[in-house]
Amino acid sequence: VFLGLLIGYPPETGLxxxxxxxVFEATIAxxxxxxxxxxxxxxxxxLAIATTLLVVVAILVAWRLFGAxxxxxxxxxxxxxxxxxxxxxxxxxxxxxxxxxAKWWFDDLNNLFxxxxxxxxxxxxxxxxxxxxxxxxxxxxxxxxxxxxxxxxVQTGHVQNYALGIALGLIAMAVGYFLIAVR
Amino acid sequence: MTLPxxxxxTFTPLVGALALAAIxxxxxxxxxxxxxxxxxLAWGLSLLLLAGVAFGSGGFQYMETLDxxxxxxxxxxxxxxGLSVLMVVLTTTLTWxxxxxxxxxxxxxxxxxxxxxxxxxxxxGVFIALDFFLFYIFWEIVLVPMYLIIGIWxxxxxxxxxxxxxxxxxxxxxxxxxxxxxxxxAFQAGHGGSWAxxxxxxxxxxxxxxxxxANDLQILAFLALFxxxxxxxxxxxxxxxxxxxxxxxxxxxxxxxxxxxxxxxxYGLIRFAVPLYPFAAHTFAWPIIALSVVAIVYGAIxxxxxxxxxxxxxxxxxxxxxFVTLGIFVxxxxxxxxxxxxxxxxxxxxxxxxxxxxxVYERTHDxxxxxxxxxxxxxxxxxxxxxxxxxxxxxxxGLSGFVGEFLVFVGSFGIAPIISVASIVVMVLAAMYLLWxxxxxxxxxxxxxxxxxxxxxxxxxxxxxxxxAPLAIGIVVLGLFPSLVLDLLRGPAQSFLAAAxxxxxx
Numbered sequence: 149v150f151l152g153l154l155i156g157y158p159p160e161t162g163l164x165x166x167x168x169x170x171v172f173e174a175t176i177a178x179x180x181x182x183x184x185x186x187x188x189x190x191x192x193x194x195l196a197i198a199t200t201l202l203v204v205v206a207i208l209v210a211w212r213l214f215g216a217x218x219x220x221x222x223x224x225x226x227x228x229x230x231x232x233x234x235x236x237x238x239x240x241x242x243x244x245x246x247x248x249x250a251k252w253w254f255d256d257l258n259n260l261f262x263x264x265x266x267x268x269x270x271x272x273x274x275x276x277x278x279x280x281x282x283x284x285x286x287x288x289x290x291x292x293x294x295x296x297x298x299x300x301x302v303q304t305g306h307v308q309n310y311a312l313g314i315a316l317g318l319i320a321m322a323v324g325y326f327l328i329a330v331r
Numbered sequence: 332m333t334l335p336x337x338x339x340x341t342f343t344p345l346v347g348a349l350a351l352a353a354i355x356x357x358x359x360x361x362x363x364x365x366x367x368x369x370x371x372l373a374w375g376l377s378l379l380l381l382a383g384v385a386f387g388s389g390g391f392q393y394m395e396t397l398d399x400x401x402x403x404x405x406x407x408x409x410x411x412x413g414l415s416v417l418m419v420v421l422t423t424t425l426t427w428x429x430x431x432x433x434x435x436x437x438x439x440x441x442x443x444x445x446x447x448x449x450x451x452x453x454x455x456g457v458f459i460a461l462d463f464f465l466f467y468i469f470w471e472i473v474l475v476p477m478y479l480i481i482g483i484w485x486x487x488x489x490x491x492x493x494x495x496x497x498x499x500x501x502x503x504x505x506x507x508x509x510x511x512x513x514x515x516x517a518f519q520a521g522h523g524g525s526w527a528x529x530x531x532x533x534x535x536x537x538x539x540x541x542x543x544x545a546n547d548l549q550i551l552a553f554l555a556l557f558x559x560x561x562x563x564x565x566x567x568x569x570x571x572x573x574x575x576x577x578x579x580x581x582x583x584x585x586x587x588x589x590x591x592x593x594x595x596x597x598y599g600l601i602r603f604a605v606p607l608y609p610f611a612a613h614t615f616a617w618p619i620i621a622l623s624v625v626a627i628v629y630g631a632i633x634x635x636x637x638x639x640x641x642x643x644x645x646x647x648x649x650x651x652x653x654f655v656t657l658g659i660f661v662x663x664x665x666x667x668x669x670x671x672x673x674x675x676x677x678x679x680x681x682x683x684x685x686x687x688x689x690x691v692y693e694r695t696h697d698x699x700x701x702x703x704x705x706x707x708x709x710x711x712x713x714x715x716x717x718x719x720x721x722x723x724x725x726x727x728x729g730l731s732g733f734v735g736e737f738l739v740f741v742g743s744f745g746i747a748p749i750i751s752v753a754s755i756v757v758m759v760l761a762a763m764y765l766l767w768x769x770x771x772x773x774x775x776x777x778x779x780x781x782x783x784x785x786x787x788x789x790x791x792x793x794x795x796x797x798x799x800a801p802l803a804i805g806i807v808v809l810g811l812f813p814s815l816v817l818d819l820l821r822g823p824a825q826s827f828l829a830a831a832x833x834x835x836x837x
Contacts, residue, residue, distance in 0.1 A: 266635075267635070267636065269632065270632045270633060270635040270636040271636050273629060273632050273633045274633045274636050274637075277571065277629075277633055281568050281570075281571050282571045285495070285499070285571055285572075289498070
């Protein structure tokens with residue numbers, strides 16, 4: 149905090165501002181707008197004061213809830229592990245305690261979206277690859293093999309069957325010829 | 332009379348294979364040394380070729396032409412430009428590295444080495460053939476040695492994997508043959524029945540540039556060629572032969588399969604499919620771009636849930652090769668250069684990953700990720716090198732993987748930003764599956780399975796490091812000085828765009 153005050157104050161002419169000014173020169177020239185003035189009673193000051201106040205309040209609250217004994221200051225608060233259990237079960241504070249303990253459930257959200265659902269999506273894609281795409285390819289192979297197995301039965305080795313085949317073929321040719329020639 | 336260096340490079344491995352055939356099988360050490368020697372010789376010749384190829388020109392150099400079947404205008408015609416020479420150097424490099432990494436192969440070493448050398452002949456021939464028929468012949472030569480390598484020296488499920496690989500690829504190739512013949516017939520018809528130059532790439536390309544191939548022929552022929560190359564690349568949904576083939580192949584077989592064979596398909600797309608049928612290429616560009624983006628994302632997502640280490644790397648290959656096809660079909664010079672650089676990167680990086688996985692497999696004879704853990708403690712040097720290749724595969728800036736991907740992003744962004752946005756997602760996905768896999772196998776406590784191996788779990792040996800060093804050096808050098816490769820590609824990129832009928836400047 150003090151280092152920040154040292155290099156940042158005054159906000160428009162301090163060390164930090166001088167150091168960073170060349171970075172924004174090009175943008176200021178291109179956009180044609182001047183740099184906004186530092187507004188202590190508007191956004192800039194409000195942000196600085198609000199964040200500092202929040203930090204101070206949080207330190208005080210944490211100290212009060214879980215604080216350690218500091219003999220030099222003598223605040224009569226001793227280090228007590230059971231304080232955590234007590235705070236976490238107090239109605240108002242329970243949710244706050246659980247939330248900050250679970251880092252506001254962002255980790256769990258990430259885990260759910262990417263690890264659990266993403267994993268299921270990946271598994272679904274792999275199933276698709278194995279069963280549908282590979283299945284189609286292997287299916288074509290199976291059809292070919294079965295067709296071959298079926299067709300091989302035509303080769304009976306009996307001359308009578310071959311003679312029958314020739315006769316049937318001749319009849320088919322004659323019928324076809326008449327059908328085409330009549331047209 | 333100038334030295335026919337291209338024929339020399341192509342047939343040196345064949346001479347090596349014949350020499351090996353003459354050596355009795357029990358001289359195993361001699362066989363290994365001879366095979367490595369011939370592979371290194373081919374490598375040296377290809378480096379000479381690289382030094383000799385002029386920068387920036389788009390034409391073909393070191394051409395050799397011989398009339399082969401004059402009745403049909405088929406010639407023995409070879410030639411290189413920037414694209415071909417890079418692919419040839421990649422092939423020869425990965426071949427000697429694979430042969431060096433074949434220490435674990437213990438039986439029928441002679442057959443194995445002969446297969447590898449014949450495979451090299453086919454691969455180099457594909458990249459430098461300038462006669463359509465000759466290209467097809469070299470393309471088919473690649474199939475049989477690969478079938479043997481996977482089928483004899485592969486893993487437990489090797490027969491299924493190799494039959495699937497061969498039949499799948501063969502279907503595409505046969506359709507390609509029909510397209511080649513149809514093109515030659517159309518050329519012949521357009522030239523008054525004369526067959527001269529009907530299979531000559533340069534003449535066919537000049538004829539196509541004049542818009543003389545009928546649109547119907549273009550569409551059908553392009554589809555046939557596209558199918559053949561899409562199966563080889565592999566593109567979604569023709570990729571399912573790849574996980575099985577990669578997983579079941581021996582380590583060196585996987586390296587060559589991933590490192591070079593996949594590039595045959597991409598090279599075919601760049602060299603033949605688009606320039607000869609530009610109308611069809613433009614008609615189908617958007618569906619192919621969509622398929623490429625699907626491959627990029629789908630390959631990465633499926634990699635995440637793979638339980639087998641080699642299968643994970645295999646699916647990551649699908650994802651990486653999606654970038655290559657994307658870069659080709661957005662018809663931008665930047666993207667095409669990125670695509671070719673990505674071809675080289677993938678060869679180096681995924682080749683390295685398969686070598687490293689092979690090292691572990693030699694020790695553990697198991698590739699299940701769940702069984703491994705704490706390898707960093709047991710094999711620290713291996714883990715360091717593996718971490719390096721993992722980061723390269725994930726596209727870490729400073730290494731070559733990033734440059735290739737970035738160029739494709741930039742090139743496709745100019746065409747349609749949505750493509751880039753969809754594909755950039757993969758950088759997150761790649762980090763997911765690679766880093767999670769690395770964490771599971773390398774970090775944490777030593778798993779029970781690994782502890783049970785005891786002293787068998789030795790760190791990476793000097794020979795194995797020697798196979799990885801050239802790849803690692805290539806990755807770093809290309810990551811910092813990609814212009815070494817990009818300069819060579821400027822000429823071919825211009826010719827490609829001119830042939831595709833796109834105004835140069837994309």
